[in-house]
Amino acid sequence: MKKLKVKIFICLLIIHLIFTTNFLINNSYAVIEPDYGVAPEIDGDIDRSEKEWVNATKEKINLISLSPTDPGIPIELWVMQNNSDLYISIQFELETHNSQEFIGILISESEATSNESFIDAKILQFYNLGEIGEKYEYIDCYLLNDEFFIDQETNGEAAAKLDGNEIVYEFRIPVNNSDDDQDVFLDFGEKYAFKIVYGENPDYPNGIKKNNIVLIEIEYQKKKKENIWILVHNILCIIIFFGLGGLFALYIYKIMVIKKKIRRVRE
Amino acid sequence: MPKFKKEIKKKSESKRVPDEKLILKSAKISAILAGVFLVLSLFFNGTELFFEGIIIKYVKKEAHWEILDNVIKVGVIVLEFFFMMISFGNYKELTGKPVKLKEILFLFGLSLVQTIRSLIVFIFTLIALIIVIFYLYLIQES
Structure with a gap:
């Protein structure tokens, strides 16, 4: 059963590789x-x-x-x-x-x-x-x-x-x-x-x-993005990564709490 | 003779590391690695300087360097998700509860949201994360 699962996983990987290659090489x-x-x-x-x-x-x-x-x-x-x-x-x-x-x-x-x-x-x-x-x-x-x-x-x-x-x-x-x-x-x-x-x-x-x-x-000259959009994009990025940092800190805190709990139970 | 045997048994018991300690250690190490990749992701996927392509900016503006840049961006997110999943799985084991589907989806969403700046990075991260989840599902003991 486990072998079958590994085979399925390998097949999926190969399909992914073919898809990626096809995506990258689309013209001779x-x-x-x-x-x-x-x-x-x-x-x-x-x-x-x-x-x-x-x-x-x-x-x-x-x-x-x-x-x-x-x-x-x-x-x-x-x-x-x-x-x-x-x-x-x-x-x-x-x-x-x-x-x-x-x-x-x-x-x-x-x-x-x-x-x-x-x-x-x-x-x-x-x-x-x-x-x-x-x-x-x-x-x-x-x-x-x-x-x-x-x-x-x-x-x-x-x-x-x-x-x-x-x-x-x-x-x-x-x-x-x-x-x-x-x-x-x-x-x-x-x-x-x-x-x-x-x-x-x-x-x-x-x-x-x-x-x-x-x-x-032949490319059109790329118009510089509107400043307001750059600002919105940057603010979104700051919010997302600060949020992720906060969640990560909370998770580390929870690990510390559970560590203390385990120590207390052992004592 | 029996006394000697008993002493040996006691010694081996005292050396045995409790399971909780091992699980906690694994959760901590995986969390630290996830944190490292989160910081790298912040640089490569969050900041404009790195996102424009640190390699094509300083090495050469060529297609294969651009691909390498995107591989790095996808790679750091996927590794962050992978270690976070391991750490969280261990943490949940310590609490005595299984990891719920909605918690996996939450972590999945948190990883995908890091690709906000690029559609290509989003598509490849989505595919890679599905493969990682499938892989983690496969290695579960049934």
């Missing part, structure tokens, strides 16, 4: 909800003394190719936003960087991740990387039938810097204020699929070697 793509913060300077340099990117939501993902043996490139993805822009930083380390390299961000018009859903691209292309005459170019494109066309009007900006083997890319993408038909209009409260692509030669999309997708929700 990483979902990022960026926080608001002070706009970082887009210069390819993360100035820690200035606390740049301090509010960024950080995620580690792998840029992968179609080959199953390819280990991929592990990248660190930092995302933050303000009322006018979305900021994305991509950092990774390679044993050797090619003299030409690019990172692109392909933006879907929705959460959809099919190829035709990605209609906008922001690319930072490096030339002569790590050599004399190193330079980079920010390219704003739109996609039509998987072909890349350069936008008539360039929106957003990007910069990058190579330090040793580690490279830092920084992008600024406008939100909620683009009248350009060739850009995705990123609306507040909506989720969009972003495809991060890596390649070397400036040939898009044929030069894309590795990629991965993340979902980013």
Whole structure:
């Protein structure tokens, strides 16, 4: 009988674990909800003394190719936003960087991740990387039938810097204020699929070697809670925990009383 | 020879710790542990500084650290409830009465009220407390 009870208990624990796991992992793509913060300077340099990117939501993902043996490139993805822009930083380390390299961000018009859903691209292309005459170019494109066309009007900006083997890319993408038909209009409260692509030669999309997708929700600025509600919340907490403390003290007192009673009975 | 035997018996009787003393000791130790977890719960679930997530605030704002923060919040409440139940059960045994369902529900409510600041902490604490009560029910001697 006891064994049966233990089995039931173990079954309940397993169900609880499955429920919890299901609750936590509900999507195969990483979902990022960026926080608001002070706009970082887009210069390819993360100035820690200035606390740049301090509010960024950080995620580690792998840029992968179609080959199953390819280990991929592990990248660190930092995302933050303000009322006018979305900021994305991509950092990774390679044993050797090619003299030409690019990172692109392909933006879907929705959460959809099919190829035709990605209609906008922001690319930072490096030339002569790590050599004399190193330079980079920010390219704003739109996609039509998987072909890349350069936008008539360039929106957003990007910069990058190579330090040793580690490279830092920084992008600024406008939100909620683009009248350009060739850009995705990123609306507040909506989720969009972003495809991060890596390649070397400036040939898009044929030069894309590795990629991965993340979902980013463009957040509304969180309104600060009304002071009165914060006050009510804090007062409630004080009452509850003082109450609990009082009850606990009463309980300890009762234990002391019963201790004395036992001693008296024994005597 | 019989005299010697009698002496041994007396010695063993004098060394035996009375049951009430053991129960009282268990009630006291469990109550102290419950008190420690109540204080921790006050910090993690009651104060704003800790509640915002002491780990994500000082380590890294990442999903798994956030989960760890919530696990700590749920964990301290559940442990406080667990030790309080043990202590209270022992206390009731000393008074010679069984623990009533309404008393268990009262302790259950007192534990849940500590989750006032977060719905996620409330949901997971609710599930965990039900499991703890079920566990305590199972280990009862029938």
